Amino acid sequence: MSGSVWLPPGARPDTVPGIPGQRTPSWARPDPVDELAERLDDFVAAAVHPDEIAALLESDGMSDDQIRERYGVKNSFALAEELYERNDRRYPEPDGPFHDPWQVGLLGCLLRGVVFALPGLAYVLGAPLLTGPRDFGLPAGTIPLLAGALVGWTWNQGLAHRAYSWLSLGDREAARRSLLLGAPVGAVLGSLVALLVDPVALAFVAGQSVYLGASTALLVLGRERALLLALLPMSAGAALTLVHTVPTAVRAALLLGSLAAVVALGLREVAPRRNEPKGRGELRDKPQRSRSRQTTMGPRLLSSLPYALFGLGTGVLVLYAALGEAQAAVALTLSMGPAEYFLHRFRSGSLAGLRNTSTARAFWRTTTTTLIECLTLYLLTLLALGLAMSTLSPGLLVLGVVLWTGLLLQSFGAILTATTVCCAAALAQTLALLTHTGDPHWVALTVHGTAAAAQAALVCALLGRATAHR
Known part of the structure; x- marks a missing residue:
């Protein structure tokens, strides 16, 4: 009868044995990887590289043991590659206009290049103030000046990184405070080193060290135009020496005047502000105390050490170039502004590549093309500057x-790699010069070529990693 249940004779409903539940065969069960791919569809579809997916899986607390048991693959990277293959690429457009933080103006970068090079005119203006015996065939006072400059470049490179780190955390007051405390320490260190090497140029080295600290503060805080104006008296005096004899007293006055202006501007920028909004480090409520150590305590001091050593290594290489041919060093210094512009242009192009490519291979091709373009344009600029300085050296x-x-490499976060290569090149060139091994020109070309090839290979290895372009 419809709707009734058939029972054996004499049986009651409560005595009928239950029907065993049927098991779903393994071939009919849903694939857990497919389920995970569906759940993470939006994120996986927008990923440029499987490593992005692996990072998400690890941040969700998935261990390799859990992944092996639940999804049948050996680790998070294997699961990420599986998810990456199963989902089509799809990149949703962000709400509102696209923000490109790497867009910079060419004029501002060129101005920075000029500001980097102008202090070299101080040596032209102050040469008659340096008297004494020649140092290893070089003009009097050269050795202590170089020693003080190397200490200043090293210290202020690390100081600039620390100040920029505070700025990235939104704490401008802490950045000012680090510059206010760090710049005088660098000036003292540079002067002490020069005193130990040769006190003949101590006054000039002290002024050089003070300038390096004050100008670092102005450059970090974006006051290039103010620095340029402060250097104009000294620059005008150096230009005047080319056509007219300038008395020693006037030379000293022009040097001291520009130095005093730079120091005054630097102090004005780093002085504490009474009405300055407190930075992140000074507005911590109780819920914020669970943040990471770096956020709550600020950037670690040791994190700036590689940047300081990078400044030392590149400084030594540039100084050797200057000793070989002063015009080459001037061209390199002037090119630092365009170098900064083309570096930003590359980062902007790689960011566009992240948005417009759908596979890791296409992204690598895009970034490689952009890299070749930017490096070529920089080298053409450097070549033009070299021609203007009457120097035609492949080195x-x-x-x-x-x-x-x-x-x-530094902008990719591979600062340890860049520092190791540059410091190794500087050390190799130093040892070759001290031991009189080979012709200095060919030694420099060999050392620089090896370092360039090593860093170019490392850059190529990082080009396809989306995480390196963050």
Whole structure:
């Protein structure tokens, strides 16, 4: 009868044995990887590389043991590759206009290049103030000046990184405070080193060290135009010496005047602000105390050490170039502004590649093309500057490759790699000169070529990694 249940004779409903439940065969069960791919569809479809997916899986607390048991693959990277293959690429457009933080103006970068080079005119203006015996065939006072400059470049490179780190955390007051405390320490260190090497140029080295600290503060805080204006008296005096004899007293007054202006501007920028909004480090409520140590305590001091050593290594390489041919060093210094512009242009192009490519291979091709374009344009700029300075040395372009790829590795976060290569190159060139091994020109070309090839290979290895372009 419809709707009734058939029972054996004499049986009651409560005595009928239950029907065993049927098991779903393994071939009919849903694939857990498919289920995970569906759940993470939006994220996986927008990933440029499987490593992005692996990072998400690990951040969700999935261990390799759990992944092996649940999904049948050996680890998070294997699961990420599986998910990457199963989902089509799909990149949703962000709401609102696209923000490109790497867009910079060419004029501003050129201005920075000029500001980097102008202090060299101080040596032209102050040469008659340096008297005494020649140092290893070099003009009087050269050795202590070089020693003080190397200490200043090293210290202020690390100081600039620390100040920029505070700025990236939104704490401008802490950045000012680090510059206010760090710049005088660098000036003292540079002067002490010069005193130990040779006190003949102590006053000039002290002024050089003070300038390096004050100008670092102005450059970090974006006051290039103010620095340029402060250097104009000294620059005008150096230009005047080319056509007219300038008395020693006037030379000293012009040097001291520009130095005093730079120091005054620097102090004005780093002085505490009464009405300055407190930075992140000074507005911590209780819920924020669970943040990471770096956020709550600020950037670690040791994190700036590799940047300081990078400044030392590249400084030594540039100084050797200057000793060989002063015009080459001037061209390199002037090219640092365009180098910065083309570095930003590359980062902007790689960011566009992240948005417009759908596979890791296409992204690598895009970034490689952009890299070749930007490096070529920089080398053409350096070549033009070398021609303007009447220097045609292939070593100039090779050293330019070392400096630019080193800066690029630094922007990729591979600062330890760039520092190791540049410091090793500086050490190799130093040992070769001390032991009189080979012709200095060919030694420099060999060392720079090896360093350029090593850094170029490392850059190529990082080009296809989306995480390196963050």
